[in-house]
Amino acid sequence: MIDLRSDTVTRPSAAMRQAMFDAPLGDDVWGDDPSVQRLQDYIAERTGKAAALFFPSGTQSNLVALLSHCQRGDEYIVGQQAHTYRLEGGGAAVLGGIQPQPIENEADGSLPLAKIEAAVKPIDPHFARTRLLTLENTFHGQVLDADYVEAATALARRHGLATHLDGARIGNAAAATGAGLEALCAPFDTVSICCSKGLGAPAGTLLVGPAEFIETARRWRKVVGGGMRQVGMLAAACEYALEHHLPQLTEDHAKAERLAEGLAGIDGITVTSQATNMVFVEFTRPAFDPARLHEWLEERDILVGALYAPRFVTHRDVSMADIDRVIAAFGDYFPVRELA
Ligand SMILES: *Cc1c(COP(=O)(O)O)cnc(C)c1O
Numbered sequence: 388m389i390d391l392r393s394d395t396v397t398r399p400s401a402a403m404r405q406a407m408f409d410a411p412l413g414d415d416v417w418g419d420d421p422s423v424q425r426l427q428d429y430i431a432e433r434t435g436k437a438a439a440l441f442f443p444s445g446t447q448s449n450l451v452a453l454l455s456h457c458q459r460g461d462e463y464i465v466g467q468q469a470h471t472y473r474l475e476g477g478g479a480a481v482l483g484g485i486q487p488q489p490i491e492n493e494a495d496g497s498l499p500l501a502k503i504e505a506a507v508k509p510i511d512p513h514f515a516r517t518r519l520l521t522l523e524n525t526f527h528g529q530v531l532d533a534d535y536v537e538a539a540t541a542l543a544r545r546h547g548l549a550t551h552l553d554g555a556r557i558g559n560a561a562a563a564t565g566a567g568l569e570a571l572c573a574p575f576d577t578v579s580i581c582c583s584k585g586l587g588a589p590a591g592t593l594l595v596g597p598a599e600f601i602e603t604a605r606r607w608r609k610v611v612g613g614g615m616r617q618v619g620m621l622a623a624a625c626e627y628a629l630e631h632h633l634p635q636l637t638e639d640h641a642k643a644e645r646l647a648e649g650l651a652g653i654d655g656i657t658v659t660s661q662a663t664n665m666v667f668v669e670f671t672r673p674a675f676d677p678a679r680l681h682e683w684l685e686e687r688d689i690l691v692g693a694l695y696a697p698r699f700v701t702h703r704d705v706s707m708a709d710i711d712r713v714i715a716a717f718g719d720y721f722p723v724r725e726l727a
Pocket residue numbers: 443444445446447449470471523553555556581583584592
């Protein structure tokens with residue numbers, strides 16, 4: 388199967404499985420797992436932060452970040468389309484009594500500075516206390532502009548807000564720009580980084596930030612059920628992913644570029660955006676039937692997500708030859724205009 392639904396489908400490589408098999412283990416709730424300790428030290432060092440904490444998922448890492456930055460009755464400013472706000476079950480509000488203040492994202496993922504500023508509430512009993520600005524990088528595959536990040540985080544600091552980055556795919560931002568993880572994380576107090584997005588690890592996310600913050604986060608992680616025991620096997624997979632697979636993400640970007648070029652040449656498809664490892668398209672034929680295309684692709688061993696909001700994601704478990712097969716399958720389905 389050529390699976391373009393997401394980069395979450397990547398599987399551990401043979402070398403990663405060996406690293407998992409060989410990992411020394413202990414009870415991490417007691418702080419006894421050497422592989423988890425090693426991973427946390429490794430990512431803290433690479434991101435230039437004082438400390439790090441290992442989580443089973445990005446959702447839990449973001450939730451714990453919000454619970455640690457904000458108290459009940461506080462508020463965080465976040466993108467209307469942000470994963471944290473839209474795709475994590477409203478956890479901060481549900482479990483933390485933290486009010487989201489969503490702001491419509493620009494197409495490039497940014498939140499307009501004037502709108503952020505206007506959303507910061509005065510200190511007054513009528514209002515929730517605005518405490519935190521949360522951004523996302525990459526956003527729908529797009530790398531946030533570095534000057535924008537500087538300006539937005541400076542604005543937050545001027546208003547006394549903390550800053551958190553949902554950096555689930557920050558590795559893609561690093562690969563696309565050549566900027567180091569440290570430079571990308573520097574403007575933010577805290578950053579959440581996933582190892583299961585395009586990197587092959589079966590699970591695992593790291594939250595990095597100041598030492599005292601990470602101690603608070605450790606408590607909240609236990610509260611939400613994220614204290615894990617002999618979890619060094621996962622930590623070893625994550626360290627392997629960050630060390631060996633992250634630098635290879637540029638290959639996924641080249642595959643997405645090729646896919647976008649190929650699809651753009653097909654009459655009936657408009658490519659609306661391609662950035663890092665994601666391609667977004669629209670189907671332009673009036674009689675287009677998503678169910679039929681889905682079936683057509685599946686018969687050719689190609690899996691795609693819901694075609695009402697079509698997004699194709701490239702990753703290490705699809706090859707350039709697979710991409711050419713995908714382009715050919717679309718080209719056979721739609722009348723061909725041109726294929727480079
Ligand atoms: C995947 C993702 C997360 C976390 O998701 P989990 O599936 O819980 O690991 C957070 N933010 C973004 C932008 C993501 O893509």
